[in-house]
Each structure stands twice: as C-alpha cells, then as structure tokens.
Amino acid sequence: MPREVREREMLDAAVATFGQRGYRAASMDEIAELAGVSKPLVYLYLNSKEELFTACIRREADALLAAVRAGVVEPGLAPDEQLWSGLTAFFAHTAENPDAWSVLHRQARTHGEPFAAEVTRMREELVSFVTGLLRDAARATPASPDLADLGDRDVVGIAQALVGAAEALAGWANETPDVSAKEAASTLMNFAWTGLGNLMDGERWPK
Amino acid sequence: MPREVREREMLDAAVATFGQRGYRAASMDEIAELAGVSKPLVYLYLNSKEELFTACIRREADALLAAVRAGVVEPGLAPDEQLWSGLTAFFAHTAENPDAWSVLHRQARTHGEPFAAEVTRMREELVSFVTGLLRDAARATPASPDLADLGDRDVVGIAQALVGAAEALAGWANETPDVSAKEAASTLMNFAWTGLGNLMDGERWPK
Amino acid sequence: MPREVREREMLDAAVATFGQRGYRAASMDEIAELAGVSKPLVYLYLNSKEELFTACIRREADALLAAVRAGVVEPGLAPDEQLWSGLTAFFAHTAENPDAWSVLHRQARTHGEPFAAEVTRMREELVSFVTGLLRDAARATPASPDLADLGDRDVVGIAQALVGAAEALAGWANETPDVSAKEAASTLMNFAWTGLGNLMDGERWPK
Amino acid sequence: MPREVREREMLDAAVATFGQRGYRAASMDEIAELAGVSKPLVYLYLNSKEELFTACIRREADALLAAVRAGVVEPGLAPDEQLWSGLTAFFAHTAENPDAWSVLHRQARTHGEPFAAEVTRMREELVSFVTGLLRDAARATPASPDLADLGDRDVVGIAQALVGAAEALAGWANETPDVSAKEAASTLMNFAWTGLGNLMDGERWPK
DNA sequence: GATGAATGAGGGTTCATTCAT
DNA sequence: AATGAATGAACCCTCATTCAT
Numbered sequence: 001m002p003r004e005v006r007e008r009e010m011l012d013a014a015v016a017t018f019g020q021r022g023y024r025a026a027s028m029d030e031i032a033e034l035a036g037v038s039k040p041l042v043y044l045y046l047n048s049k050e051e052l053f054t055a056c057i058r059r060e061a062d063a064l065l066a067a068v069r070a071g072v073v074e075p076g077l078a079p080d081e082q083l084w085s086g087l088t089a090f091f092a093h094t095a096e097n098p099d100a101w102s103v104l105h106r107q108a109r110t111h112g113e114p115f116a117a118e119v120t121r122m123r124e125e126l127v128s129f130v131t132g133l134l135r136d137a138a139r140a141t142p143a144s145p146d147l148a149d150l151g152d153r154d155v156v157g158i159a160q161a162l163v164g165a166a167e168a169l170a171g172w173a174n175e176t177p178d179v180s181a182k183e184a185a186s187t188l189m190n191f192a193w194t195g196l197g198n199l200m201d202g203e204r205w206p207k
Numbered sequence: 208m209p210r211e212v213r214e215r216e217m218l219d220a221a222v223a224t225f226g227q228r229g230y231r232a233a234s235m236d237e238i239a240e241l242a243g244v245s246k247p248l249v250y251l252y253l254n255s256k257e258e259l260f261t262a263c264i265r266r267e268a269d270a271l272l273a274a275v276r277a278g279v280v281e282p283g284l285a286p287d288e289q290l291w292s293g294l295t296a297f298f299a300h301t302a303e304n305p306d307a308w309s310v311l312h313r314q315a316r317t318h319g320e321p322f323a324a325e326v327t328r329m330r331e332e333l334v335s336f337v338t339g340l341l342r343d344a345a346r347a348t349p350a351s352p353d354l355a356d357l358g359d360r361d362v363v364g365i366a367q368a369l370v371g372a373a374e375a376l377a378g379w380a381n382e383t384p385d386v387s388a389k390e391a392a393s394t395l396m397n398f399a400w401t402g403l404g405n406l407m408d409g410e411r412w413p414k
Numbered sequence: 415m416p417r418e419v420r421e422r423e424m425l426d427a428a429v430a431t432f433g434q435r436g437y438r439a440a441s442m443d444e445i446a447e448l449a450g451v452s453k454p455l456v457y458l459y460l461n462s463k464e465e466l467f468t469a470c471i472r473r474e475a476d477a478l479l480a481a482v483r484a485g486v487v488e489p490g491l492a493p494d495e496q497l498w499s500g501l502t503a504f505f506a507h508t509a510e511n512p513d514a515w516s517v518l519h520r521q522a523r524t525h526g527e528p529f530a531a532e533v534t535r536m537r538e539e540l541v542s543f544v545t546g547l548l549r550d551a552a553r554a555t556p557a558s559p560d561l562a563d564l565g566d567r568d569v570v571g572i573a574q575a576l577v578g579a580a581e582a583l584a585g586w587a588n589e590t591p592d593v594s595a596k597e598a599a600s601t602l603m604n605f606a607w608t609g610l611g612n613l614m615d616g617e618r619w620p621k
Numbered sequence: 622m623p624r625e626v627r628e629r630e631m632l633d634a635a636v637a638t639f640g641q642r643g644y645r646a647a648s649m650d651e652i653a654e655l656a657g658v659s660k661p662l663v664y665l666y667l668n669s670k671e672e673l674f675t676a677c678i679r680r681e682a683d684a685l686l687a688a689v690r691a692g693v694v695e696p697g698l699a700p701d702e703q704l705w706s707g708l709t710a711f712f713a714h715t716a717e718n719p720d721a722w723s724v725l726h727r728q729a730r731t732h733g734e735p736f737a738a739e740v741t742r743m744r745e746e747l748v749s750f751v752t753g754l755l756r757d758a759a760r761a762t763p764a765s766p767d768l769a770d771l772g773d774r775d776v777v778g779i780a781q782a783l784v785g786a787a788e789a790l791a792g793w794a795n796e797t798p799d800v801s802a803k804e805a806a807s808t809l810m811n812f813a814w815t816g817l818g819n820l821m822d823g824e825r826w827p828k
Numbered sequence: 829g830a831t832g833a834a835t836g837a838g839g840g841t842t843c844a845t846t847c848a849t
Numbered sequence: 850a851a852t853g854a855a856t857g858a859a860c861c862c863t864c865a866t867t868c869a870t
Contacts, residue, residue: 001833022318024231027860038835043862110229110317153383157394160379161372168371169364176360187364195402208850235844245852247846256844415854436731438645441839452856454842463840524643524731567797571808574793575786582785583778590774601778609816622829649865659831661867670865 007045010035015056019099023053023111050114057108057115060100061122067093068126080193083133084185087166091181094170101174105167127159134159162192214252217242222263226306230260230318257321264315264322267307268329274300275333279340287400290340291392294373298388301377308381312374334366341366369399421459424449429470433513437467437525464528471522471529474514475536481507482540494607497547498599501580505595508584515588519581541573548573576606628666631656636677640720644674644732671735678729678736681721682743688714689747693754701814704754705806708787712802715791722795726788748780755780783813 013035017026028049032039046052071089072082094101104122108115134155169188173179220242224233235256239246253259278296279289301308311329315322341362376395380386427449431440442463446453460466485503486496508515522533548569583602587593634656638647649670653660667673692710693703715722725743729736755776790809794800 003833006833020319022231024229025318028862029860039861040836040863041834044834049861106313106317110313111232112229153386154394154397157376157379157386157391158398160375161395161398164375164378165368165372168374169368171371172364172367179360179364184364187361188368190361191365191368191399193402195400210850213850234842246844247853248851250845251851417854420854434733436645436733438643439732442841443839453840454857455855457841458855520727520731524727525646526643567800568808568811571790571793571800571805572812574789575809575812578789578792579782579786582788583782585785586778586781593774593778598778601775602782604775605779605782605813607816609814609819612816612819624829627829648863650863660865661832662830664866665830 003045006035006037006041010037010042010045010052011056011059014052015060015103016099018053018056018107019102023107023115028052053108053111053115054118056103057118060097060104061118063097063100064090064093064104065122065125068129079133079136080189083130083193084189086129086133087185087188088181090166091170091173091184095174095181098174101170105171123163126163127156130159130162131155165192210252213242213244213248217244217249217252217259218263218266221259222267222310223306225260225263225314226309230314230322235259260315260322261325263310264325267304267311268325270304270307271297271300271311272329272332272336275336286340286343287396290337290400291396293336293340294392294395295388297373298377298380298391302381302388305381308377312378330367330370333370334363337366337369338362372399417459420449420451420455424451424456424459424466425470425473428466429474429517430513432467432470432521433516437521437529442466467522467525467529468532470517471532474511474518475532477511477514478504478507478518479536479539482543493547493550494603497544497607498603500543500547501599501602502595504580505584505587505598509588509595512588515584519585537577540577541570544573544576545569579606624666627656627658627662631658631663631666631673632677632680635673636681636724637720639674639677639728640723644728644736649673674729674736675739677724678739681718681725682739684718684721685711685714685725686743686746689750700754700757701810704751704814705810707750707754708806708809709802711787712791712794712805716795716802719795722791726792744781744784747784748777751780751783752776786813 010031014026014031017031017034020026021030028039028042031052032042035042042052046055068086068089071092072086074082074085077085104119108119165188169184173181173184217238221233221238224238224241227233228237235246235249238259239249242249249259253262275293275296278299279293281289281292284292311326315326373395376391380388380391424445428440428445431445431448434440435444442453442456445466446456449456456466460469482500482503485506486500488496488499491499518533518536522529579602583598587595587598631652635647635652638652638655641647642651649660649663652673653663656663663673667676689707689710692713693707695703695706698706725740729740786809790805794802794805
C-alpha cells in the first residue's frame with residue numbers, strides 16, 4: 001500500500017483516538033491498531049507521538065478553516081448574512097467531525113506547547129476573518145461612525161467572544177439531539193447580532 | 208495538624224499541579240511534595256487520583272459559582288446591570304485563580320467522564336442562572352412579548368453562547384496584559400447586550 | 415531493607431551484568447532481577463541506566479586505586495620494589511574482581527562520554543602515581559642525570575605504556591590458568607624494569 | 622556496480638560506523654545509508670549484523686597484521702631495529718585508521734563471542750611474531766644463555782605486555798596532538814628495550 | 829542487482845497504588 | 850497521624866530482519 005494512503009489512514013486513526021481519549025491517554029498502540037498497522041510503521045512515517053499529534057492538529061485546523069471560508073464565498077451578501085453563512089459552515093463541520101473538533105478545541109489547547117501554538121494560529125485566523133467581516137460591515141454602513149472608537153483591542157475582544165460563543169454552541173449542539181447547524185447558527189445570530197437588549201424588546205434576527 | 212487543614216493544603220497543591228500540568232501529566236508524587244506530605248497520606252485522605260481530581264473540580268466549581276452569585280446580589284438593579292455585575296465577578300474570580308480556572312475550563316473537560324460531568328453540572332447552573340436573569344428581565348419589560356416565542360431550547364442555547372463567550376474572554380483576558388475584569392465585562396456587554404448589528408450603527412453599552 | 419544495603423546490592427548486580435554483557439547489551443530488567451528487586455526500585459535509587467553505569471565505574475575505579483595505593487604503603491623500599499608491590503596489588507585486585515575490571519577496562523572506555531571521562535580520571539591518577547614513583551627513583555639515583563632530558567611528554571608516554579602493559583597482562587592473566595598476581599608482576603618487572611635489551615643479555619629482575 | 626566494489630564500500634561504511642558508535646549503537650540503517658545502498662542489499666551481501674561485524678574485524682585485523690609485517694621486512698637489521706620498525710608501522714597504521722583501530726581494540730573485545738575470538742587470533746599472531754623476533758635476537762646474541770630459563774609462559778607474557786603497551790601508546794598518541802608514529806615507537810623502545818632500571822641510570826635507546 | 833513496505837521483539841522509563849511500621 | 854520501601858502495568862520508542870516486487 002502506497003505511503004500516502006497509509007499516512008492518511010494513520011492520521012484518521014490518530015484524530016479519532018486523540019479526540020476521544022486525549023493526548024496523554026491515547027496510546028500509540030491503540031492508534032496503530034485502529035489504523036491497522038504495526039506501531040513501528042507509525043513511527044517510521046510520523047516520527048513521534050508529538051509530531052503525530054501536531055500533524056493531526058494542523059490537518060484538522062486547515063480543514064476547519066477551509067470549510068468556514070468555503071461557506072462564505074457567496075459575494076454580495078449583507079454582512080450579517082455572510083456571518084450566518086460562516087457560522088453555519090462552522091457548525092456543520094464540527095458536527096460532522098466531532099473527534100477533530102475535540103482535538104482542536106479541547107485536547108490541543110490543554111497540552112501546552114507546541115500544540116497550543118497550532119491552535120492559536122487557527123484561532124487567530126478565525127478571529128481576523130471575523131474582524132475583517134465586522135470592519136467591512138462597518139464601512140458599508142454610511143451612518144456609522146465606524147468601529148473606530150471601539151479600539152483595536154475591543155474589536156479583537158469581541159471577535160474572541162464570538163468565536164468562544166460559537167465554540168460553546170458547537171459543543172452544546174453536538175451533545176443536544178437534533179440541533180442542526182442552521183439552528184445553531186440562528187441561535188448565535190440572535191444572540192450576537194441582535195443583542196440581548198433588543199431580544200428583550202422582542203426583536204429577532206433576521207429582522 | 209488537623210485533618211481538615213491538611214486536606215485543604217492537599218487540594219491547593221492538587222489544583223495548582225493539575226492546573227499547570229494537566230490531569231495525566233500531574234503526578235501524585237509532585238502533588239504530595241508540593242503539599243509537603245507523604246504520598247500515602249494523600250491516598251489516606253483522598254483515596255485515588257481520580258477522586259482527588261474530582262474533589263478539586265467540585266471545590267473550584269462551587270467557589271466560582273459562589274463568586275458569581277455574590278457579585279450579583281445587589282437588589283433593584285436593572286437586568287443589564289445585574290448581568291454586568293455577574294460577568295465582572297466571573298472575570299475577577301478567574302483572573303485571581305488561574306490554576307482553578309485551568310482545571311475547570313481546560314483539564315476537567317478534556318479528560319472524559321466522570322470529570323466532564325462535574326463541569327457540565329456547574330455550567331448548567333451558570334446557564335440556568337443566566338436564563339433566570341433573562342426571564343426576569345423579560346418579565347420586567349412590559350412591552351415585551353416575553354421570550355416565549357424563542358422556546359426553551361433557544362434560551363438555553365443563548366445562555367450557552369453567553370457562557371462560552373465569557374469563558375473565551377476569560378482566557379483572552381488572562382493572556383493579554385492589563386485587561387481588567389471590568390474591561391472584559393464591558394467588552395462582553397457591548398457584544399452580547401447591544402448586539403453586533405447595533406454596534407454597527409454606533410450604539411454602545413451602556414447607552 | 416534499608417536503602418544503603420539495597421543500593422550496594424544493586425551496584426553489585428549492575429557491575430556483574432555490565433561487566434559480562436556490556437553497557438548496551440545489559441538490560442535494566444536483568445540487573446534488577448539479579449539484584450532481587452523490581453525495576454522501578456532501581457530507577458528510584460539510581461535514576462537512569464546512565465547514572466547507574468557511572469556509579470558502577472566510579473565505585474570500582476575508587477576501589478582499584480585504593481587497592482593499588484594500599485599495596486605500596488611500606489616505606490623505605492627501593493623504587494623497583496615499590497613498583498612491584500603496586501603491580502602485585504593491581505593484578506590481585508583485577509583477578510579477584512574480573513567483572514569490575516571488565517567494566518573499567520573494556521566497557522567504560524568503549525561507550526563514549528560521560529563514561530570514558532571517569533576512567534580517564536582513574537587512569538590519570540594511576541599514571542601520575544607511576545610518574546611519581548619514577549621521579550622519586552631518579553632523584554634517589556645520584557649518578558643519574560635525572561629524567562630531565564626525557565621531557566614530560568616522554569615520561570607520561572612511558573607511564574601510559576606501563577599501565578597499558580599492566581592492563582594487557584591483567585587480561586592475559588585472567589584468561590590463562592594459574593597465573594598468580596606475583597607471577598604477573600614479576601613478568602612485567604622483567605619486561606619493564608630490566609628491559610628487553612638486557613633480557614637478551616641474560617639479565618633478570620630482581621638482579 | 623560489481624559486487625566486490627559494493628561489498629568493500631559497505632565494509633568501509635560499517636567500519637566507520639562501528640568504530641564511532643560501537644557495535645550495539647551502530648544501526649544497520651545508518652550503515653546502509655552511509656554506504657549509499659538500501660538495507661536489504663546489505664543483508665543480501667553480508668547476511669546479518671553479526672556477520673557484518675565479524676567481516677569488519679577480520680578485514681581490519683588482516684590489514685593491521687600485514688602493515689606490521691611489511692614494516693619489518695628489511696633483512697639484516699639488528700633485532701631492536703626490527704622491533705622499532707614493526708612498532709613504527711603499527712603506530713602509523715593505527716593513526717591512519719582510527720575507526721578500524723577502534724573496532725579492533727575497543728569494540729570487538731567489548732562485545733563477547735564470537736568477536737573477541739577474532740581479535741584474540743590477531744593478538745596471538747602479533748604475540749607470536751614478537752616472540753619470534755625475541756628468540757631470533759636471543760639466538761643472535763652468542764653470550765646469551767638464550768631465553769630458555771624464562772620459560773615459554775614468561776616469553777608469551779612479555780610479548781603480551783609489549784603488545785598491550787603498544788596498544789595503550791597508540792590510544793594515547795591518537796589523543797595527544799602531534800605525536801608521530803616514530804616518536805611513539807621511540808618512547809616505547811626506551812621503555813621496553815632499555816628498561817626502566819637503566820633509564821634511571823641515564824641510559825637511552827638507541828644507545 | 830536492488831528496494832519500498834512492513835513488523836516482532838525488546839529496552840528504558842514512569843506512575844498510581846499498597847504494605848508494614 | 851504518618852511514612853519509607855516497594856511494585857505491576859503500561860507507554861514511548863528502536864532495531865534487526867524479511868517479503869514482494
């Protein structure tokens with residue numbers, strides 16, 4: 001069997017095992033067995049547990065970023081609709097790849113460097129993606145005094161909050177039966193776009 | 208030395224060690240040494256690593272809940288101001304107890320049952336606390352058609368999103384220099400109460 | 415059983431195993447079994463294979479040096495008789511501790527730093543011990559133009575040769591039946607003190 | 622590429638690797654890579670690690686013996702000058718082939734049978750070569766009562782000591798900067814031919 | 829003549845846990 | 850109330866060796 005194929009199978013097995021057991025609790029034995037190969041082959045191809053885990057993180061981070069970007073490509077949409085598209089793609093992807101999501105959201109950030117750095121990279125790309133959306137939206141609103149008086153730090157903070165809310169909802173949606181990606185995205189838009197204050201007054205998203 | 212005191216010292220040492228190393232990487236040896244006692248004594252008082260970790264989680268979850276509740280007790284406040292108080296207390300507590308926060312937010316949820324259950328319990332109490340606030344607020348807004356048409360699931364989802372956003376901001380605030388609890392709370396209120404849509408239009412919290 | 419005793423037993427087992435198998439081929443399992451303890455206890459007391467081996471080398475090097483020095487203490491002897499005493503003690507010690515001798519002469523010098531350094535230290539002490547003897551002898555021979563025109567390097571070289579010859583004879587004596595320490599020492603004195611050129615002419619040591 | 626050439630390249634690589642790493646630490650992977658061939662080819666030609674190492678030892682032992690014999694062929698020389706020639710050749714060869722010398726002197730004798738036997742064979746040939754020289758020399762000294770009263774065992778012991786001294790000096794010369802083969806040989810002749818007792822009295826070799 | 833793919837076996841190290849005192 | 854001594858089990862990693870092509 002060609003190396004490339006085997007290597008992908010190993011990564012699949014590793015993501016599943018790491019996602020379910022955690023980095024430390026996952027054993028190379030279990031990963032090898034799940035991949036249907038012997039342990040030495042895993043080492044031959046991926047060198048060490050650390051490199052294997054890093055390779056998992058990188059692959060899944062790239063896949064998630066790609067999924068979100070792909071979900072938002074339709075041009076000419078209003079900013080809130082773009083955001084909604086991205087969120088829907090995000091929730092759909094995490095729901096379809098729960099082990100990968102566990103690796104990224106839980107395991108990788110819990111086991112120190114050099115793993116956290118990989119996820120921080122992804123998170124920063126998501127955050128900058130969101131801040132881009134927000135700034136675009138602000139520019140497109142003529143009456144707006146822009147987001148200028150919020151300051152860069154506030155904007156980043158808000159994006160962090162949005163990503164964190166999305167991540168929490170992803171976990172909740174995965175554990176709650178029958179919550180579709182669209183429903184999760186709508187819930188989040190209600191919360192994040194409309195704002196609690198206006199929800200109180202009966203407003204809803206989409207208006 | 209009385210048992211109760213020793214036990215608290217052990218839990219302190221355990222929270223610090225688990226928080227910094229993670230559940231698996233923390234060794235009973237290290238915890239015992241940090242607590243200044245011999246390993247068999249740890250076992251005598253706390254039975255096993257699993258029970259020790261569970262005790263840590265439970266103690267810190269209760270402490271965090273208590274801190275948030277204590278931050279909100281002033282009666283007669285407007286709902287948004289109550290929310291702001293609770294968030295401020297939350298951010299202050301997590302900033303002052305980073306190891307405890309690491310145990311609750313990262314470690315406990317990363318290492319499967321029975322630990323995740325403890326955190327889920329805490330999270331659900333936070334969520335129900337927040338939903339209570341929201342429902343109270345809605346009742347206090349006469350013009351509101353209440354939150355009724357949102358459905359229970361939406362309300363819970365929104366609360367989950369709020370808690371998730373708060374958790375993400377807590378992490379970000381801990382890693383970013385000089386972000387005070389009040390600043391984090393204000394950022395979150397801007398995001399969560401005002402809503403992104405209205406931020407675009409120049410609105411800010413507090414109005 | 416008290417720690418000190420156990421530790422000595424472990425070192426005994428380790429010297430035997432390292433001496434017979436070599437550093438790499440000796441397994442911690444075998445050493446532990448020969449010492450009658452479990453492997454973790456070996457690690458608890460001696461930390462690692464490397465430290466264990468180093469401890470063996472150090473202990474045996476010190477023991478050998480002490481044996482040689484003890485063999486030479488009689489004051490007032492002529493230099494050649496002092497040398498003969500030291501050599502006899504050396505051959506007796508190596509014959510009685512063949513595993514220790516293997517560790518020092520073969521294993522330690524074959525497995526790079528930091529082991530070789532320990533043996534180099536011992537060898538240098540032996541060499542400086544021998545050069546001391548030689549210089550004393552030269553001073554005590556009034557007619558001698560001293561060893562001055564030999565230069566320091568020649569003296570060290572000669573001492574190295576003597577130690578090397580002794581080491582080779584030790585190996586040969588251990589493998590050849592019924593070669594006593596005294597016989598080996600006498601053979602070496604014939605070679606080293608009398609010199610081949612004079613042996614040819616029928617001279618012998620002692621004259 | 623013809624088999625013979627490939628095989629020599631493999632042995633070269635193996636001698637270098639074994640000499641530097643030691644028998645156990647050298648891996649077939651590293652040897653194959655250094656030889657520029659795939660691992661199965663090494664097995665095809667040399668069957669196993671053990672046989673490969675044995676082949677290395679045999680080749681280098683023969684080369685060293687040949688070098689010493691070649692250094693001594695000039696007929697009609699005095700016995701001490703013949704000995705000096707042989708030693709010079711020995712020191713020159715070991716200095717030019719440090720990896721080979723490491724294999725013979727250190728590695729081969731440190732890793733038990735069947736390797737030690739190969740070196741013992743070589744050593745015995747050296748010893749019998751030297752005893753031949755000595756006996757020839759004794760016969761050529763009319764006044765000498767021959768070496769008869771030394772007994773065979775003494776002669777062999779003396780030859781062992783000489784070879785051991787030469788080996789020790791070879792190691793010392795390799796580690797000490799700027800010690801030429803001739804200098805090492807002269808130092809050894811001073812020691813071995815003249816004898817320490819006469820060095821004390823100011824004698825030197827050559828007289 | 830030559831190799832990419834693959835593995836059984838074994839070694840160093842760590843750790844949660846217990847027993848006798 | 851407290852500990853020094855000890856271990857079974859498991860984990861990461863390496864390596865000599867083979868097979869199909």
